[in-house]
Amino acid sequence: MLYLAYKNLISKPLNAFLSVSLLLLSISLAIFVLQVRDQLNEHLENNCKPFDMVVGAKGSPLQLVLSSLLHIDNPTGNISLEEALKIGKNPMVKEMIPVSYGDNYKGNRILGTSNEYLTKYNAVLQEGELHKKSFEVVLGNAVAKKTNLLIGDTFASAHGLAENELETHDEQPFTVTGILKPTGTIIDHLIITNLESIWEVHEHKDTHDHHEEEEEEELREITSMLIKFRNPLGALQMSRFINEKTTMQAALPKFEIERLMRFLGIGFRTINGIAMAILLVGGLSIFINLIKTVKERKQELALLRTYGANTFQLIKLVFLEALFLSLLGAVLGWFLGRISIWFFSSITNNIYGYFFAFNFPNNKELIILVLVILITLLAAILASLSLFKLNVSKTISDA
Amino acid sequence: MIRTDSLQFTYRDTENHNFRFPDINLPSKEDILILGPSGVGKTTLLHLLAGLLPPKEGSISISNTYLNKLTRKQLDDFRGRHIGLIFQRTCFIKSLTLLENLTIRERLSGKKNDRYRKEELIIHLGLSDLQDKRVYQLSEGQQQRLSIALGVIHKPKVILADEPTSNLDDTNCEKVISLLKKEAQICKSNLVIITHDQRVKSHFDNHIIL
Numbered sequence: 001m002l003y004l005a006y007k008n009l010i011s012k013p014l015n016a017f018l019s020v021s022l023l024l025l026s027i028s029l030a031i032f033v034l035q036v037r038d039q040l041n042e043h044l045e046n047n048c049k050p051f052d053m054v055v056g057a058k059g060s061p062l063q064l065v066l067s068s069l070l071h072i073d074n075p076t077g078n079i080s081l082e083e084a085l086k087i088g089k090n091p092m093v094k095e096m097i098p099v100s101y102g103d104n105y106k107g108n109r110i111l112g113t114s115n116e117y118l119t120k121y122n123a124v125l126q127e128g129e130l131h132k133k134s135f136e137v138v139l140g141n142a143v144a145k146k147t148n149l150l151i152g153d154t155f156a157s158a159h160g161l162a163e164n165e166l167e168t169h170d171e172q173p174f175t176v177t178g179i180l181k182p183t184g185t186i187i188d189h190l191i192i193t194n195l196e197s198i199w200e201v202h203e204h205k206d207t208h209d210h211h212e213e214e215e216e217e218e219l220r221e222i223t224s225m226l227i228k229f230r231n232p233l234g235a236l237q238m239s240r241f242i243n244e245k246t247t248m249q250a251a252l253p254k255f256e257i258e259r260l261m262r263f264l265g266i267g268f269r270t271i272n273g274i275a276m277a278i279l280l281v282g283g284l285s286i287f288i289n290l291i292k293t294v295k296e297r298k299q300e301l302a303l304l305r306t307y308g309a310n311t312f313q314l315i316k317l318v319f320l321e322a323l324f325l326s327l328l329g330a331v332l333g334w335f336l337g338r339i340s341i342w343f344f345s346s347i348t349n350n351i352y353g354y355f356f357a358f359n360f361p362n363n364k365e366l367i368i369l370v371l372v373i374l375i376t377l378l379a380a381i382l383a384s385l386s387l388f389k390l391n392v393s394k395t396i397s398d399a
Numbered sequence: 400m401i402r403t404d405s406l407q408f409t410y411r412d413t414e415n416h417n418f419r420f421p422d423i424n425l426p427s428k429e430d431i432l433i434l435g436p437s438g439v440g441k442t443t444l445l446h447l448l449a450g451l452l453p454p455k456e457g458s459i460s461i462s463n464t465y466l467n468k469l470t471r472k473q474l475d476d477f478r479g480r481h482i483g484l485i486f487q488r489t490c491f492i493k494s495l496t497l498l499e500n501l502t503i504r505e506r507l508s509g510k511k512n513d514r515y516r517k518e519e520l521i522i523h524l525g526l527s528d529l530q531d532k533r534v535y536q537l538s539e540g541q542q543q544r545l546s547i548a549l550g551v552i553h554k555p556k557v558i559l560a561d562e563p564t565s566n567l568d569d570t571n572c573e574k575v576i577s578l579l580k581k582e583a584q585i586c587k588s589n590l591v592i593i594t595h596d597q598r599v600k601s602h603f604d605n606h607i608i609l
Contacts, residue, residue, distance in 0.1 A: 004492070305475065307479055309507050310471070
């Protein structure tokens with residue numbers, strides 16, 4: 001029976017191909033969206049988890065979170081270190097980590113921060129040692145792989161956050177002292193140094209470029225301050241205070257990420273809707289395919305009855321055909337979904353440092369697959385209804 | 400062994416034509432020819448014997464099994480196991496090869512895969528070297544012989560042939576009849592042939608005229 005179902009299918013390869021490709025397309029689309037959303041969410045949460053609040057220059061809070069925590073966007077501006085440190089006097093603040101950046105090496109951001117930053121992300125050294133002096137750096141694992149820099153190597157940073165060869169700080173090269181183990185967080189894509197290095201690079205630059213003479217050397221500036229509270233409620237109170245009473249702004253990563261996911265959610269839902277529509281068409285196509293098969297092969301099915309097959313065996317035959325189609329569509333669709341994730345990942349990994357893993361099927365995906373199979377089985381039931389009324393004698397004589 | 404008793408059949412959808420059939424009483428291994436012009440219900444009788452149609456009145460027993468006492472599923476099983484049908488117009492499963500058609504017939508009769516039986520039959524019917532051909536690639540004569548093979552592969556108790564010779568010339572007609580008789584002998588079956596073809600008459604001792 002299985003063999004016959006298979007043979008019947010490949011005797012009409014175009015019909016089977018159409019049904020399978022529709023299923024495949026819808027499943028891969030749905031799975032792609034599901035994976036991107038889940039993994040993106042996980043990434044964002046992992047990267048934001050260590051901190052409750054980001055304090056930076058006024059501007060868009062989402063931009064502040066994106067730039068300071070996720071290192072995607074440009075910073076909103078600089079704030080004075082002195083002013084930022086005042087926040088730390090509040091007893092609700094548990095930890096405070098300043099970050100400062102503005103340079104890159106081959107598109108990888110150089111982040112000036114304190115060593116606590118590394119411990120917050122559980123980053124440990126793979127080889128070498130931590131930076132001790134200015135102009136010493138440790139590399140995130142992905143950066144080390146991408147740039148092929150080794151311990152002891154030196155490089156010159158480029159001004160700004162975008163890759164460019166024009167404005168390099170040649171006079172102050174950085175030295176690699178260590179490489180971090182992969183963490184699965186944004187650290188993998190950063191070059192970490194101390195705050196002073198960033199300041200010194202730019203002081204140096206300022207003496208060259210006399211346009212920015214008004215810059216006061218005494219006033220140390222940082223890009224933002226990452227804060228962890230003793231109690232999550234503190235974040236709410238403090239952010240209100242900072243936003244109202246100071247020239248700085250406070251952003252709560254959790255809220256901002258939720259907001260971002262809500263924006264993206266509309267897009268995800270739209271794509272999901274399209275996937276569902278294609279899935280329905282796929283189911284319909286299988287249904288029509290099966291009805292056509294049953295009609296065209298009425299005589300063969302009647303013949304099988306004269307061979308001693310009962311009605312349920314015929315229905316089984318139709319079911320098997322449907323199952324073949326849906327399983328093929330489901331498995332191929334799943335793989336296509338994964339492959340597109342992989343392609344997508346290689347793009348995002350280069351641009352944003354976001355990597356999407358090749359996961360095994362999770363529960364939600366299994367639900368999609370089960371749904372698909374149920375739809376096709378439903379189609380098979382509907383298509384095989386006419387088999388109950390099959391008049392074998394008449395069908396055979398009319399041959 | 401076939402026995403029928405005061406069989407009647409009525410088609411509901413047409414002009415309520417009522418068929419009454421003479422009683423048949425055929426001991427095992429014997430052949431019978433049912434003759435009659437078109438439209439007297441020859442095929443209907445054959446389908447009644449095969450359990451494809453339920454009689455309106457009367458009873459059919461094949462090897463002491465009363466067909467009207469079987470459930471639908473039992474009837475399907477019984478048909479698969481004990482009855483071999485050979486149709487007027489050949490019909491096969493087009494997506495399968497010759498050998499696969501034989502295999503599925505064998506499987507549905509509940510028999511185990513018997514290579515020897517299939518090979519023997521293929522040689523007997525002159526279908527060697529065609530096993531892996533699709534059925535539509537066969538010539539009409541080859542299809543006719545495959546149709547016979549499908550009717551006898553599972554060694555049924557009763558072989559029912561519907562106009563097996565109507566489209567054949569005299570030589571092929573002779574061949575087909577002798578093949579059918581020979582296979583019926585090998586299978587130890589009753590051979591029931593219905594036909595309007597008078598050429599066949601001389602080959603059979605038992606006749607029923609409808």
